[in-house]
Amino acid sequence: MIRVDKLSKSFGRKVIFDQVSFTAEKGEITCLIGINGVGKTTLLKAIAHLTPVNSGKVTINGEPLRAQQYRDIVFIPDVLPMAPSFSIQEAIDFMKDFYPNWNDARCSDLLTFFKLDQLQKLSHLSKGNVAKVNLVLGLSVDAHYILMDEPFSGIDIFSREEIASLFSSGFLEDKGILVTTHEIRDIEHLIDKAILLKDGTVAKEFYTEDLRFEEGKSIEDAMREIYVNHG
Numbered sequence: 001m002i003r004v005d006k007l008s009k010s011f012g013r014k015v016i017f018d019q020v021s022f023t024a025e026k027g028e029i030t031c032l033i034g035i036n037g038v039g040k041t042t043l044l045k046a047i048a049h050l051t052p053v054n055s056g057k058v059t060i061n062g063e064p065l066r067a068q069q070y071r072d073i074v075f076i077p078d079v080l081p082m083a084p085s086f087s088i089q090e091a092i093d094f095m096k097d098f099y100p101n102w103n104d105a106r107c108s109d110l111l112t113f114f115k116l117d118q119l120q121k122l123s124h125l126s127k128g129n130v131a132k133v134n135l136v137l138g139l140s141v142d143a144h145y146i147l148m149d150e151p152f153s154g155i156d157i158f159s160r161e162e163i164a165s166l167f168s169s170g171f172l173e174d175k176g177i178l179v180t181t182h183e184i185r186d187i188e189h190l191i192d193k194a195i196l197l198k199d200g201t202v203a204k205e206f207y208t209e210d211l212r213f214e215e216g217k218s219i220e221d222a223m224r225e226i227y228v229n230h231g
């Protein structure tokens, strides 16, 4: 389990989030939701120790993240973290050098799943294929927890469907997924837990099944209550 415990972060005098706490379980898909600029990317980066925090802590299975545990957690950004002159294969080779737990067979299966050509240059990829390459790179690391930032951002419906199908495929089985998305409809039926962020805090946290059965509401209904009806 990833436990985020009273995490606070400011850029200069601007508070991005304040005393945010929640958990993300292994084998579940947890979705971080919030309007533009609420701090979703910053929070994912803070959990992955890619940006410092002001206070609070993150633990994995009860232990603070140590160097070894970086292998247990992978951050998949929504932009290409590599030189655009690289081919997909060169990007793969680059990543392999960093991760001792790189899984070649999984990488090759993912390339087939997304029908990607390893020889293509990153600079020639469409936005949808950039997202798919990022997912191939992240999911080829044998990590227990995957942090995905906006995997559907700015992508056409067909690529979104392909990426959404990944969520119900064996590739993510048993992993703990923490994902941010504005395209909630693409994966609403697959999300186990939703965390709605507002004004730097957790405004609502729920299991989607509980919300459906107990209140007869969808995630979108909850979002409307938090972000629209209450200003």
Ligand SMILES: Nc1ncnc2c1ncn2[C@@H]1O[C@H](COP(=O)(O)OP(=O)(O)OP(=O)(O)O)[C@@H](O)[C@H]1O
Pocket: 011, 016, 034, 035, 036, 037, 038, 039, 040, 041, 042, 043
């Ligand atoms: N390096 C930085 N320095 C200063 N401010 C930053 C930095 N990175 C992000 N911010 C600010 O922090 C706030 C949160 O940004 P963040 O990208 O985490 O939000 P987000 O919820 O992911 O937004 P979006 O939905 O648009 O992707 C924004 O106001 C942003 O301008």
